[in-house]
Amino acid sequence: MATQDKDPFLLALGERVRLLRSRRGLTRKSVSVASGVSERHLANLEYGIGNASILVLQHVANALDCSLAELVGDMTTRSPEWLLLRELLRGKSDAELRRARLALASVFGEGGAAARGRRIALVGLRGAGKSTLGQQLADALEMPFVELSREIERVAGCSIREIHDLYGTNAYRRYERRALDETVRLHPEAVIATPGGIVAEPATFNALLESCGGGPLSEAQIGRMVGDGAATLVARVFEASGLDQPAGALDRYLAFYDQRLLHHTRPYAGMAEVLDVLGQHATLAVLTNKPLASTRRILAGLDLARHFADDAVLGGDGPLPRKPDPAGLRHLGARANVTGESTLLVGDSVIDWRTARAATLAAGISARYMNVLLTT
Numbered sequence: 001m002a003t004q005d006k007d008p009f010l011l012a013l014g015e016r017v018r019l020l021r022s023r024r025g026l027t028r029k030s031v032s033v034a035s036g037v038s039e040r041h042l043a044n045l046e047y048g049i050g051n052a053s054i055l056v057l058q059h060v061a062n063a064l065d066c067s068l069a070e071l072v073g074d075m076t077t078r079s080p081e082w083l084l085l086r087e088l089l090r091g092k093s094d095a096e097l098r099r100a101r102l103a104l105a106s107v108f109g110e111g112g113a114a115a116r117g118r119r120i121a122l123v124g125l126r127g128a129g130k131s132t133l134g135q136q137l138a139d140a141l142e143m144p145f146v147e148l149s150r151e152i153e154r155v156a157g158c159s160i161r162e163i164h165d166l167y168g169t170n171a172y173r174r175y176e177r178r179a180l181d182e183t184v185r186l187h188p189e190a191v192i193a194t195p196g197g198i199v200a201e202p203a204t205f206n207a208l209l210e211s212c213g214g215g216p217l218s219e220a221q222i223g224r225m226v227g228d229g230a231a232t233l234v235a236r237v238f239e240a241s242g243l244d245q246p247a248g249a250l251d252r253y254l255a256f257y258d259q260r261l262l263h264h265t266r267p268y269a270g271m272a273e274v275l276d277v278l279g280q281h282a283t284l285a286v287l288t289n290k291p292l293a294s295t296r297r298i299l300a301g302l303d304l305a306r307h308f309a310d311d312a313v314l315g316g317d318g319p320l321p322r323k324p325d326p327a328g329l330r331h332l333g334a335r336a337n338v339t340g341e342s343t344l345l346v347g348d349s350v351i352d353w354r355t356a357r358a359a360t361l362a363a364g365i366s367a368r369y370m371n372v373l374l375t376t
Contacts, residue, residue, distance in 0.1 A: 011048035018046045020064045034063035118189035130193040138191040147193045151179035262301040275307045283336035289316035326359035
């Protein structure tokens with residue numbers, strides 16, 4: 001086959017294979033033995049006439065002690081400086097990578113406070129008036145107005161409903177992030193109206209927070225803020241993101257939460273079966289600081305309500321004090337006619353641990369995202 005008839009990508013791939021093999025002082029036969037790929041196949045690959053599968057390329061990359069990206073020609077492998085940067089950042093935590101990115105942005109004059117200071121993002125539920133108010137605000141400030149939903153449809157080439165119907169939620173989130181990245185890149189000044197569900201995707205929401213001057217929050221950070229009620233959670237999130245909390249933020253959060261109670265809430269694997277067994281030997285109850293109506297909807301939606309009597313579910317908006325006050329826990333124990341020594345609280349936060357200690361329970365066990373009182 002003449003050189004001009006060969007695929008440019010396969011030619012470049014073959015050159016990289018030969019170069020990497022030469023740098024490591026390996027013969028084609030030794031690479032063949034190490035990778036399990038025949039010498040003939042390797043020769044075709046090096047001459048740009050072997051259309052190898054991904055699995056074969058992975059075997060060759062392992063034999064050459066390099067990454068698959070380096071073998072196929074990822075842009076971060078095209079120069080020694082790129083490779084040094086990649087090696088420097090390998091294994092670093094998200095916090096360390098963020099510091100590195102901000103440092104680079106400062107060096108190249110991108111992404112600093114000046115770049116973020118003239119972007120305003122409107123976040124709220126669908127139908128809250130973001131589009132109407134956003135356009136008015138943009139006109140008053142003489143800034144572009146960007147409706148992110150329209151940008152998502154432009155990037156995807158179809159409607160948002162078609163994205164969900166044809167490709168699913170994960171694809172929608174990818175289009176959402178691409179649209180946001182393009183908007184931030186193209187508009188140093190803008191009023192941005194976001195889709196109502198953007199805060200359901202932490203990566204996209206954090207990108208939005210950061211583009212508007214706030215700091216991104218990890219799932220672990222948010223997890224440590226949970227447990228003291230919605231008002232405290234909202235205040236902590238705004239404080240941690242470096243943004244002033246607007247009026248009505250708690251009400252908007254509660255409305256948002258109520259609409260999405262079951263979007264990501266799932267019982268632990270096997271939990272239903274565990275409750276089936278325990279229910280034959282113990283009285284089961286739920287004690288939570290969540291509103292009672294929301295708690296009942298979650299239990300019903302997860303098919304767990306059948307394990308708990310109506311009066312054995314206590315919410316944070318009832319007549320008894322909220323956790324860590326032990327009054328609710330003691331009330332449930334009295335209802336089951338058991339003492340503290342025969343009561344076990346399974347909780348998901350330090351608030352639950354404090355509640356158990358205050359009620360002098362025999363034991364408190366930490367799990368995640370479930371508060372169940374088991375009495376024996």
